[in-house]
Amino acid sequence: MLSKENNETLTRTGPDTPMGKLFRRYWIPAMISTELPKPNCTPVRTKLLGEELLAFRDSEGKVGLIDEFCPHRKVSLYFARNEECGIRCVYHGWKFDVNGDCVDMPSEPPSSNFKHKVKIKSYPCRERGGVIWTYMGPEELMPELPELEWNLVPDSHRYMTRKIQYNNYFQAIEGGLDSSHISFLHRGAGGQGFMGLKKKAESQVANYLTQDTAPKFEVEKMDYGMLVGANRHAEKGSLYWRITQFLMPWYTMIPPYEDTPRGAHAWVPMDDENVYTWNINWNPARPLTDHEMKVLKSGRGIHMELIPGTLRAKQNKENDYLIDRELQASGQSFTGIHGIQAQDSAVQETQGRIADRTQERLGSSDAAIIAARRMMLKAAHDLEEGKTPPALSPETHRVRSASVVLPEGVPFQIGAKEVLALTEEDYVREAELDKETVQTDSMQNAK
């Protein structure tokens, strides 16, 4: 349960809000690179932290992220011409480059100095590992890109989608942190052979999840955010641990199953009532196989089928996520809703656009989300008081989730130490890749 005031602080992300200021200190995954497939392609309207923006890729392949509206008379630049190294408003021909500079103003006399006085709001962008990153904070405080593993592996090792979810970002994060709900919401979600799991292994894990539905949570504060261990009874004398991280400011890691692709999410606020849900699967060591890709694209897991030309899922609130009541009644699927992500959307979206946390009844299984709220509120509060936000150092994000069986009495941080860290080998390979990153770093302009 949260006070009304704290719920406001937690959920509001505009430029002048405490949480909005905090988020503007981190690099933000703005878009998947393929959403701007080639130079001079159609620009894309987007919204981040409540700001209406336009992303475009110029004739040299550089990405610009600017105010959607021309500073002259405030018409949408969506209709603009993507021309030689800049985007030109169709109303009076004003042209802006990826840095937000006005590089042509043909409606004014050639002698005019006006164009040098006009800039459009623009945010610097970098591309790495299939992601267009942007930074919306003060220029002098810009950190390096966070070294999330999924963003450092080659493209062939990764499958990544995003969609709009129609609720505040934080109830999505809460879902990501809540190891408890998988015993219920996702029961039967995958069907047999899901994610290429060996039959035996699958039933073992499924048994742990089904037989012990009241996991015990242990939460530890880390330099990157928070480490969450949730244990369930396994074979006699041992515990099954699902170990996940919450990485500042909005990343969660999914505990893996054996050698299936690893999974992660980013929950990026579009505005206070909508969130971009990023879904990533990857294998650190090798390309994803055709079979794995087929399974990932099936809609059974964390990737959903979208309405073409949109970031809106076909299964959505208006059609009750296409729930199949007979399937639900049969018990094969706990929900009757197809796919893990759709199941999450169903519960999170029906909490309301901004969940009212003043009326909840939290239990011991909500320990991780309670801790995460406190951590976020503290970070926002600390920033207000002039302290530097946590986890700005890029290497802090170099962590892995885990899923292990340990003897009772062994602390999970010790027992899973090896699997939680990226190996030196991983580091070297990925650092190599990092050097080749195309960087389209354009400096931010004053608004």
Place this chain on the structure above:
Amino acid sequence: MLSKENNETLTRTGPDTPMGKLFRRYWIPAMISTELPKPNCTPVRTKLLGEELLAFRDSEGKVGLIDEFCPHRKVSLYFARNEECGIRCVYHGWKFDVNGDCVDMPSEPPSSNFKHKVKIKSYPCRERGGVIWTYMGPEELMPELPELEWNLVPDSHRYMTRKIQYNNYFQAIEGGLDSSHISFLHRGAGGQGFMGLKKKAESQVANYLTQDTAPKFEVEKMDYGMLVGANRHAEKGSLYWRITQFLMPWYTMIPPYEDTPRGAHAWVPMDDENVYTWNINWNPARPLTDHEMKVLKSGRGIHMELIPGTLRAKQNKENDYLIDRELQASGQSFTGIHGIQAQDSAVQETQGRIADRTQERLGSSDAAIIAARRMMLKAAHDLEEGKTPPALSPETHRVRSASVVLPEGVPFQIGAKEVLALTEEDYVREAELDKETVQTDSMQNAK
């Protein structure tokens, strides 16, 4: 004409409003029994007096009416599993029975006492005569079910539908009380032979209604609410009386035509801008015939064709109720709109979601609605002052409407006395039926 303040009082029905408190002292027709056709069927989202609720029928056939949202994290229970004697949230498996008790909380350790501390808001329900009734008021003040005739006859004697009308409940009640408008709005509505009327009888009544379009109203306050007599000139020296009741808190009775099925409405506020319009036809003495059912389902009368899977009529504001201008111009139908209920919707919905009564120009034909407003405002005011609301005694609702020709000078209360009361025989037969009523009375829980 009403002051802004009185119009607010009359139309607002939330938990903390004077009218909302008044309505919560009566049993409320929540749903038609067949909307929950069998044990463990799909639950139904509904809204009553502004409260978002979920109705379900458990494995024993009992009906529960609970808060739509799980008290734990406030996700919709619409997606819940309807299991053995309770409904189970798909997020973390919390299970509630029809009484609102949490009967299982598998996400917490078996030793936890937490589930005994958690209840979900629930309202007691009873089923009788095809209606699921609920009571949303203080437990200790719960009355008995009102003994409306249509709710006491066997199912075979009754045809009942409901739909959502997109305006405040009270302008629907005003329509139901207003005997004057049938000379205009419904002229030509039924066509020849409507409701199996004898040709001669029909034209006689039609003549009264057409020839005298300015009925004189007499209104009398009764223990159940209000008795309204509206007379028109009939044959020399006689008057044609249409006699209707307004029964607290939202029932109206339609004056009958000869031996055609009787008619009534209930207007139950969904919220302040929408109302559930209940339409009931019945024959007290015998089952409805196939021909009568065919006519009732034709859309010519008070029952409308709905968009499948919804309570929304196919003829609606967005399509101008499918008005046929040629039919209107021909004079065969005064409106060119098919069906009595659609005609009523057309005028009532275009008054606005909440009619602005500060600007009206009322005439002498509005006497009944003026009296009804006063009565409702007085009842709400009296309750605020601690007085007991009227018409809580179940037998007060045992009345019948009438349609009679009386000599001039005979008071309608005297002349129609016999037809206005239920006969002893009616009473005995229906009391018999009453005993067999399935009662699924579950006590209300504190919110």
Place this chain on the structure above:
Amino acid sequence: MLSKENNETLTRTGPDTPMGKLFRRYWIPAMISTELPKPNCTPVRTKLLGEELLAFRDSEGKVGLIDEFCPHRKVSLYFARNEECGIRCVYHGWKFDVNGDCVDMPSEPPSSNFKHKVKIKSYPCRERGGVIWTYMGPEELMPELPELEWNLVPDSHRYMTRKIQYNNYFQAIEGGLDSSHISFLHRGAGGQGFMGLKKKAESQVANYLTQDTAPKFEVEKMDYGMLVGANRHAEKGSLYWRITQFLMPWYTMIPPYEDTPRGAHAWVPMDDENVYTWNINWNPARPLTDHEMKVLKSGRGIHMELIPGTLRAKQNKENDYLIDRELQASGQSFTGIHGIQAQDSAVQETQGRIADRTQERLGSSDAAIIAARRMMLKAAHDLEEGKTPPALSPETHRVRSASVVLPEGVPFQIGAKEVLALTEEDYVREAELDKETVQTDSMQNAK
């Protein structure tokens, strides 16, 4: 750039606003005559300056423009019966004539005097030149109809359409005054041979517009409003002038091309967030040819294809005006959007429902719109102080736009004097026509 206060004053048009009071002193083009094609046809709902109204043509062909809602119980008269010399509410049969008088009230006793006390709000209407005009101001201050040329020519000489544009009226006016944008937004709009222009002439004008994209503006205050000259470099030593008028309170004139039909607009506020865009083409001297009509109806110019039964364009914001990105990239069309009017809608509607003028960056090419804002604000302010609004005299609107090449140094007012004025011959012919105008002048009633 405008202060928040001035932007409010400029854009609000309700009955009690300064601009709303100013607009109510002029005749208003309410509807195209053919929207009410014949006596007793279906009435039309419309909205003017924020007031919800109903237009109907009675059995004698007279046009009434009345409150959409019956004064009795405030139901929509859209469903009313258009009967002998009046419109009859279907609820209780009250009947009103074009003057707003209640001519029948059959729900009250014949002896009742009530009907003489009830009027419905009505505005006087006149028909001339294909337009239904109305006047919504004080009766005693009613001027004569403005003598706009396009309204005085025979029907065969004119093509006129209107549509709803989904933004405040003034950003549409700004577009109409802004000679600068045609060098960009409309470049390539017409294709070759547009409007029957001689190839050579077209390329000449096109050259002026393409080669000099920074026109110099000269603005002169006139008794009808404002005269705007915008010059571009033409052949050595000469200037190409586009000369347009802004005629109080919302008319703009399009500079003509040779002997193609002349063009004009009216931008009539529906409410503060929507405007009726009137598009008129005409030839003062002769009927439009079949070829001209074909071109006008092609959607290439200022007339758009509408969704049948509505005033909504098929190309609209929801479908991004059906922009063709390949066509845009090819350079054949600057925007890739088909048609001049659609191009204007694209930029004006994306400025927002009411453009925020506190954030603009205006240049020298915005001189005309700056002047127009000042003029409008001054007129509204003057009226508040009791001064008579400008341009109420009908003959002040007798002007023509022009498009001419003049030697440098010659003031455009002098050089284009002859083409800017209507000739005596024009005047005589049109005055003749004026006499034949059907006048359905009905006096306004008090609200």
